[in-house]
Amino acid sequence: MSTVDAFISRIEKTCGEEKSTIVTFKYDKKTEVIKKILERAKMNKSLAGIIYELSFKGKTFRLYSSGKAIFKGVTEKDVLLKILSELVL
Amino acid sequence: MSLNTSKIRTDFPIFQRRINNNPLIYFDNAATTQKPIQVIESIKNFYEKHNANIHRSVYRLSQEATELYENAREHIAKFINSNPTEIIFTRGTTEAINLTAYSWGLNNLKKGDEILISELEHHSNIIPWEIISKRNKATTRYAKISNNGVLDFEDLKDKISNKTKIVSISHISNVSGIINDVKEISKIAHENNSLILVDGAQSVPHMKIDVERLDVDFLAFSGHKMLGPTGIGVLYCKNTHYEKMGPFQGGGEMIKDVNYNPNTQSSEIVWNSPPWKFEAGTPNIAGSIALMEAVKYLDRVGMDRVLNHEKELIEYALNLLKECKKTTIYGPTDLSLKCGIISFNVKGLSSHDVALFADNFGIMIRSGYHCAQPLHKVSDLKSTARASFYIYNTFEEIDRFVDVLKEIEQF
Numbered sequence: 001m002s003t004v005d006a007f008i009s010r011i012e013k014t015c016g017e018e019k020s021t022i023v024t025f026k027y028d029k030k031t032e033v034i035k036k037i038l039e040r041a042k043m044n045k046s047l048a049g050i051i052y053e054l055s056f057k058g059k060t061f062r063l064y065s066s067g068k069a070i071f072k073g074v075t076e077k078d079v080l081l082k083i084l085s086e087l088v089l
Numbered sequence: 090m091s092l093n094t095s096k097i098r099t100d101f102p103i104f105q106r107r108i109n110n111n112p113l114i115y116f117d118n119a120a121t122t123q124k125p126i127q128v129i130e131s132i133k134n135f136y137e138k139h140n141a142n143i144h145r146s147v148y149r150l151s152q153e154a155t156e157l158y159e160n161a162r163e164h165i166a167k168f169i170n171s172n173p174t175e176i177i178f179t180r181g182t183t184e185a186i187n188l189t190a191y192s193w194g195l196n197n198l199k200k201g202d203e204i205l206i207s208e209l210e211h212h213s214n215i216i217p218w219e220i221i222s223k224r225n226k227a228t229t230r231y232a233k234i235s236n237n238g239v240l241d242f243e244d245l246k247d248k249i250s251n252k253t254k255i256v257s258i259s260h261i262s263n264v265s266g267i268i269n270d271v272k273e274i275s276k277i278a279h280e281n282n283s284l285i286l287v288d289g290a291q292s293v294p295h296m297k298i299d300v301e302r303l304d305v306d307f308l309a310f311s312g313h314k315m316l317g318p319t320g321i322g323v324l325y326c327k328n329t330h331y332e333k334m335g336p337f338q339g340g341g342e343m344i345k346d347v348n349y350n351p352n353t354q355s356s357e358i359v360w361n362s363p364p365w366k367f368e369a370g371t372p373n374i375a376g377s378i379a380l381m382e383a384v385k386y387l388d389r390v391g392m393d394r395v396l397n398h399e400k401e402l403i404e405y406a407l408n409l410l411k412e413c414k415k416t417t418i419y420g421p422t423d424l425s426l427k428c429g430i431i432s433f434n435v436k437g438l439s440s441h442d443v444a445l446f447a448d449n450f451g452i453m454i455r456s457g458y459h460c461a462q463p464l465h466k467v468s469d470l471k472s473t474a475r476a477s478f479y480i481y482n483t484f485e486e487i488d489r490f491v492d493v494l495k496e497i498e499q500f
Contacts, residue, residue, distance in 0.1 A: 014439070014441050014456075014457065014472070015456070015457025015458050015472065016439070016440060016441070016456070016457045016458055016465075016471050016472025017458075017465070017470075017471035017472060018439050018471050018472060020439065020441070022441065045500065047446075047496070047497070047499060047500040048496065050446060050449045051442070051445070051446055051497070051500060053500075062442060064445045064446070064448075064449065065449060066109075066445065066448055066449050068445055070439070070441055070442065070445070072439070
């Protein structure tokens with residue numbers, strides 16, 4: 001059974017006072033990941049197919065067509081992995 | 090005369106790359122610069138033709154490697170108008186400042202002494218001094234910045250006293266590009282019998298630096314921010330200070346003799362002469378040679394022209410950015426006070442959002458604290474996006490960058 005780790009290349013805390021986390025999805029999985037996330041999360045707004053602001057289970061995050069996502073205010077890895085599992089598995 | 094950027098760009102293989110089918114626009118030069126083919130080839134050439142360890146060996150290859158390494162020292166010394174014996178090779182600016190803090194600071198600072206830095210320093214010019222302060226019960230003090238982000242000279246003068254043993258200050262802020270008048274700061278420091286270290290990470294790559302004219306005691310800078318490779322940097326140390334400095338690291342090369350007494354099972358150590366006393370172990374030989382190539386390249390371009398080009402780019406960018414109504418620029422916009430760095434934010438977006446959006450168009454900009462958390466704190470900024478320019482950047486790239494900023498402002 002695949003786990004969410006199979007889709008993630010890196011998880012990093014952002015540099016700056018805003019406590020956020022950047023998730024970089026694996027390059028070869030990014031199209032699949034973006035498609036699933038766009039299907040499952042609620043779209044708040046988007047721009048030029050490059051940046052999407054989405055909501056999922058009370059969390060707002062931004063997804064990029066480059067295969068990255070910024071989760072504002074989410075810094076605990078287990079919380080993040082739970083959200084990501086629901087979004088991409 | 091303006092720089093021929095088209096010609097310069099042909100020396101940089103990386104600009105053949107495309108990102109998402111866009112030409113690469115590299116605007117993170119304050120973090121590190123791209124490398125010309127001459128620098129890349131010099132590393133290849135060293136490993137293919139001259140690779141051996143330096144000093145002491147009598148065979149041909151070692152002599153060649155030693156000659157190249159010491160030639161590099163001479164070239165770099167000349168580049169900043171110093172003597173070769175005043176050039177210590179380090180891994181970069183951070184190690185150069187740490188070397189000063191440990192070798193000079195540990196041996197000369199005592200309880201009650203003060204180190205004066207400023208609120209606009211990079212962490213590499215804060216942490217080493219805080220560490221040494223705690224160890225030696227000295228105090229690190231911070232000169233304030235004024236509202237427009239410029240160093241507050243009055244506060245600096247107020248804080249400097251006969252307790253101040255060293256002033257350690259950046260020449261150019263890596264966040265705002267503000268140029269500090271280090272000649273004047275040096276004068277104030279010396280009038281108070283204090284030494285001065287200048288963090289030249291953002292100045293040596295961008296303007297003509299003359300350590301004699303500036304009258305500084307120490308100058309730290311990195312090779313990779315001036316077309317050279319990573320892992321090589323320089324500490325300029327005025328010859329007269331060596332006698333007060335202990336070794337930084339122990340090992341081969343930094344010693345003249347290790348006189349072992351088998352009876353007492355102890356060693357009496359005789360240090361090597363400076364600068365080699367401060368270069369323990371096998372140094373980054375290829376890196377120093379490549380840095381020499383970078384210096385030769387910059388000399389051919391001309392440092393006055395480098396600075397002038399960056400000022401033209403910044404003036405152009407600042408004018409164009411006025412059209413970006415949701416973008417706030419930080420720091421002074423007076424060109425006489427700054428060089429090619431712009432920090433900014435777009436309303437409603439984090440600096441990382443801006444950087445990630447720009448990345449999609451092949452534009453590389455930095456986001457975050459830029460290792461200057463105190464400056465962000467006193468400026469009440471959560472983080473900033475930063476664009477920083479160098480000799481290969483063009484006006485057309487700035488046009489593209491501003492277009493992309495205008496686009497993300499629509500989000």
